[in-house]
Amino acid sequence: MGKKVSAGKNVRKSLVSSVKKLLQEISADYPGLEYTRAVDTYIFEKIKETPLKAAVMREGDSLMTGNLLWATDKDDGVVVLFLENKKYLYPTNDNVKGAFFYIDKKGGGRIEIEMHPNPMPCAICSKPMEIFDESSACPSCGATSHVLHLEEWIQMKGSCSVCNARLAIDSQHKIVLA
Numbered sequence: 720m721g722k723k724v725s726a727g728k729n730v731r732k733s734l735v736s737s738v739k740k741l742l743q744e745i746s747a748d749y750p751g752l753e754y755t756r757a758v759d760t761y762i763f764e765k766i767k768e769t770p771l772k773a774a775v776m777r778e779g780d781s782l783m784t785g786n787l788l789w790a791t792d793k794d795d796g797v798v799v800l801f802l803e804n805k806k807y808l809y810p811t812n813d814n815v816k817g818a819f820f821y822i823d824k825k826g827g828g829r830i831e832i833e834m835h836p837n838p839m840p841c842a843i844c845s846k847p848m849e850i851f852d853e854s855s856a857c858p859s860c861g862a863t864s865h866v867l868h869l870e871e872w873i874q875m876k877g878s879c880s881v882c883n884a885r886l887a888i889d890s891q892h893k894i895v896l897a
């Protein structure tokens with residue numbers, strides 16, 4: 720693990736809202752950062768030389784660390800990070816407590832993500848929605864659920880479990896008002 724040579728920069732706000740803003744925010748401090756942009760997806764270069772790492776922590780314990788391969792801004796304002804170990808991260812306002820960016824000695828970058836100790840429960844199964852879980856929101860009331868649970872629920876009931884708004888899944892695979 721690289722030694723920290725700079726004070727951490729607080730990047731929580733951009734991490735949960737926009738990859739574009741996150742990369743703008745860290746690029747001034749991080750000359751090794753190189754990426755190719757394809758629409759709203761940012762593909763990281765120099766993974767071997769100067770990787771951008773993500774470290775997921777909970778209450779001081781490191782749960783996972785990996786090099787970022789790509790990150791995307793989805794059109795519903797959701798950030799998706801994909802790591803070399805084939806794991807996806809879905810940082811949101813509800814599951815991220817804090818996030819800090821560091822440069823290591825070799826010129827790589829590291830985003831330390833502190834998970835929230837009590838993330839929001841899924842509106843359908845009531846289990847906490849962790850940073851590893853893809854979530855989706857009701858377009859009417861904003862209640863969030865695991866995406867697979869909400870899709871199954873809509874297929875069975877055709878409505879939101881919280882506000883009862885009629886919902887459907889459109890041809891773009893988006894959850895919309897019916």
Ligand SMILES: [Zn+2]
Binds near residue numbers: 841842868
């Ligand atoms: Zn669920």
Ligand SMILES: [Zn+2]
Binds near residue numbers: 859861862
């Ligand atoms: Zn609803």
